[in-house]
């Protein structure tokens with residue numbers, strides 16, 4: 001896209017980036033006046049502009065719950081990600097995190113930049129969490145508990161088999177899908193989606209991230225983070241890090257293609273999940289990340305640059321996805337287009 005032909009076909013999309021910028025400015029102006037909520041929304045805006053943008057259309061109660069859920073998960077993630085925390089300190093924090101969210105006096109400093117601010121000001125997130133309805137609080141607590149326990153399990157365990165890979169992705173992302181389905185259901189606008197379909201939406205997003213972020217994770221200091229399953233990469237190299245060396249380019253791309261193919265297993269479930277969401281705002285919130293994911297996979301397939309730097313959708317393309325994803329027909333259209341792109345590369 002971006003060609004003259006595409007512009008002529010969609011004259012209403014001449015300025016998707018401009019529209020995105022206007023929407024972002026509007027979102028910033030909507031920051032609430034109570035200081036703890038203002039902090040939570042500006043924090044969300046800083047760690048993920050597009051996420052903050054897409055949740056704007058949700059009703060206030062659900063939007064607040066999703067904002068707090070996101071920040072709590074980011075905080076849990078910051079603890080898991082910080083490779084400088086010793087295991088014996090980290091594991092108890094992960095396991096007890098679902099109790100810390102109720103405790104305005106709990107504090108643990110870690111992470112860097114925005115994530116350090118989030119950790120240092122976590123009591124503000126707790127304050128906002130305690131104002132959510134009971135149904136939302138319980139759903140968030142339940143997921144935080146299961147995710148913390150799962151992360152703790154994988155601190156001392158490597159991702160060996162494809163089953164391990166699915167299990168790890170279930171803890172860090174599938175559970176997010178389950179949790180969001182519960183929040184949608186608690187907001188009374190949505191029937192409860194099946195756990196298996198909700199799980200698949202998270203697995204599809206997370207597997208895409210794991211593929212895209214290969215180089216960043218392998219180069220992590222002081223210690224690499226390795227999520228690609230040995231069962232797949234061991235067919236191509238002796239060590240996962242060998243994929244980044246130029247002499248292994250052929251094997252690297254073959255391995256990458258097998259990883260992409262593995263994540264495509266979830267597409268069917270994801271489409272089923274989305275097609276059962278009747279509320280337009282919730283639908284868009286769920287559909288935009290899924291379209292971004294299939295787009296990212298199409299870009300990554302057969303692409304050696306995954307092992308050289310970052311392969312990301314351009315900002316203009318992201319803006320187009322956000323503005324053009326409104327109905328299930330749009331989603332089918334986008335999945336069809338990106339599948340054709342994949343097919344042409346196979």
Ligand code: D9A
Nearest residue numbers: 048050051070172173176177180201202205206285286289
């Ligand atoms: C999500 Cl509450 C995520 N993750 C995402 C973002 O989307 C999902 C983290 C916390 C929450 C939600 C998401 C959105 C809508 C419906 C969902 C869902 O399920 C029904 O989660 C499954 O990536 C992180 C996990 C994949 C680990 C769950 C989208 C997002 N995208 C990034 C882009 C990027 O490059 O990471 O955050 C961004 O906008 O910055």
